[in-house]
Amino acid sequence: xxxxxxxxxxxxxxxxxxxxxxxALALKxxxxxxxxxxxxxxxxxxxxxxxxxxxxxxxxxxxxPFNSTxxxxxxxSETTESLSPLLMYQFxxxxxxLKPAFTKLMSNLVKEQHGRPPLCVISDMFFGxxxxxxxxxxxxxxxxxxxxxxxxxxxxxxxxxxxxFNVSSDxxxxxxxxxxxxxxxxxxxxxxxxxxGPWEFALKMFREWLETDAMLFNTVxxxxxxxxxxxxxxxxxxxxxxxxxxxxxxxxxxxxKEAATISNLCxxxxxxxxxxxxxxxxxxxxxxxxxxxTRELAMALEASGKNFIWVARxxxxxxxxNFSDPSLEWLPKGFERRIRxxxxxLLVQQWAPQMxxxxxxxxxxxxxxxxxxxxxxALSNGVPMxxxxxxxxxxxxxxxxxxxxxxxxxxxxxxxSEVRHEDIVRKIELxxxxxxxxxxxxxxxxxxxxxxxxxxxxxxxxxxxxxVKAMDEFLxxxxxxxxxx
Numbered sequence: 001x002x003x004x005x006x007x008x009x010x011x012x013x014x015x016x017x018x019x020x021x022x023x024a025l026a027l028k029x030x031x032x033x034x035x036x037x038x039x040x041x042x043x044x045x046x047x048x049x050x051x052x053x054x055x056x057x058x059x060x061x062x063x064x065p066f067n068s069t070x071x072x073x074x075x076x077s078e079t080t081e082s083l084s085p086l087l088m089y090q091f092x093x094x095x096x097x098l099k100p101a102f103t104k105l106m107s108n109l110v111k112e113q114h115g116r117p118p119l120c121v122i123s124d125m126f127f128g129x130x131x132x133x134x135x136x137x138x139x140x141x142x143x144x145x146x147x148x149x150x151x152x153x154x155x156x157x158x159x160x161x162x163x164x165f166n167v168s169s170d171x172x173x174x175x176x177x178x179x180x181x182x183x184x185x186x187x188x189x190x191x192x193x194x195x196x197g198p199w200e201f202a203l204k205m206f207r208e209w210l211e212t213d214a215m216l217f218n219t220v221x222x223x224x225x226x227x228x229x230x231x232x233x234x235x236x237x238x239x240x241x242x243x244x245x246x247x248x249x250x251x252x253x254x255x256x257k258e259a260a261t262i263s264n265l266c267x268x269x270x271x272x273x274x275x276x277x278x279x280x281x282x283x284x285x286x287x288x289x290x291x292x293x294t295r296e297l298a299m300a301l302e303a304s305g306k307n308f309i310w311v312a313r314x315x316x317x318x319x320x321x322n323f324s325d326p327s328l329e330w331l332p333k334g335f336e337r338r339i340r341x342x343x344x345x346l347l348v349q350q351w352a353p354q355m356x357x358x359x360x361x362x363x364x365x366x367x368x369x370x371x372x373x374x375x376x377x378a379l380s381n382g383v384p385m386x387x388x389x390x391x392x393x394x395x396x397x398x399x400x401x402x403x404x405x406x407x408x409x410x411x412x413x414x415x416x417s418e419v420r421h422e423d424i425v426r427k428i429e430l431x432x433x434x435x436x437x438x439x440x441x442x443x444x445x446x447x448x449x450x451x452x453x454x455x456x457x458x459x460x461x462x463x464x465x466x467x468v469k470a471m472d473e474f475l476x477x478x479x480x481x482x483x484x485x
């Protein structure tokens with residue numbers, strides 16, 4: 001394939017759950033397909049990412065300026081981490097302010113190429129406005145949605161139609177979905193349950209999506225049919241499932257120099273445990289359970305008798321993160337000492353090598369917030385799940401896992417739901433104690449793992465998995481537009 005400078009421009013939203021899969025896709029396009037990549041983001045994010053790139057990568061990072069204080073945000077807020085839910089929405093709503101700088105960046109790339117535009121711009125779902133910029137310069141445009149189709153389809157129809165505004169029942173039907181599909185109002189993310197009216201940013205964003213040439217999802221055709229059918233019905237552009245897009249780097253940039261030490265600690269500890277005996281607990285980089293929920297979870301982990309790794313962060317009410325500080329009361333008294341003494345639990349602060357952990361033979365289940373990166377990593381390793389969703393499309397992902405695929409048991413929704421440690425213990429036992437339900441979940445999870453492997457496989461002569469075909473079709477579509485210039 002003939003290369004030219006900056007074949008593909010990639011521009012993720014400034015959040016770990018978006019940047020990580022974008023970088024993984026960038027590496028895949030570079031290393032497997034031979035494209036050169038220009039990766040656009042704000043200065044602080046790029047500074048962290050540079051250190052995490054493999055030495056053989058030639059991905060070029062391009063900085064785009066962003067002054068958070070112009071939007072009522074704390075200084076140097078270039079990612080959603082550490083922002084409150086209210087500030088997060090302000091941060092999302094500030095994203096169109098990047099349009100002038102991105103237009104200038106594209107213009108400079110075209111000049112570098114002596115008038116030849118980049119082959120393609122792959123932007124984030126929050127940057128739908130970038131379709132108009134890409135088309136201005138003659139580039140193909142695609143939105144890469146780091147989520148799965150099913151969860152994002154419910155996210156789309158809920159924000160577009162707000163069906164819970166018009167009914168008083170506990171359950172609402174889902175416009176655009178097949179008859180019989182519904183969602184429980186109490187399980188909606190708090191942002192949708194408390195919204196006073198239509199979110200104008202979302203409505204404008206959905207209109208801008210109509211301008212793109214393609215929609216790409218980090219999912220697999222065989223496991224996400226309902227969601228794919230929804231988007232193919234709602235949008236006239238091509239919709240492709242490219243998953244799994246799994247990051248070999250994970251979120252190591254967040255862990256910094258400690259990443260290797262933490263990884264070694266986790267894997268050495270897992271190596272001492274029997275197969276399928278460990279519960280992995282992690283809630284992603286953005287949210288944490290409340291103080292009372294965290295205590296109930298700790299009590300449940302101890303009472304369950306199971307081995308566990310818990311990536312624990314203080315509840316949002318705590319600013320401190322020093323686990324040894326006796327004034328912190330968000331963990332039961334003596335909890336850390338007891339689990340250390342009996343070697344049943346490993347408490348890891350802030351970050352853990354999730355892909356390495358989930359692929360370890362000792363992992364038996366994953367208690368997760370059901371962010372899509374975590375979901376696709378668990379499914380790719382055949383790990384059944386327990387859902388404790390927080391926000392965004394996470395409750396919708398959990399619905400798919402539980403009702404469509406049968407690999408998940410629900411625990412809680414959000415930080416405002418009441419949880420009791422006895423109930424958590426019962427759900428853990430249901431999944432991990434060799435019950436018929438637990439065995440069935442494991443069998444289905446392993447079946448999904450094989451589907452995902454097949455989708456990304458090119459092993460047999462003449463055979464291409466569905467995700468391999470989708471990637472080829474997407475790149476061919478971009479090339480066809482380029483040939484017309």
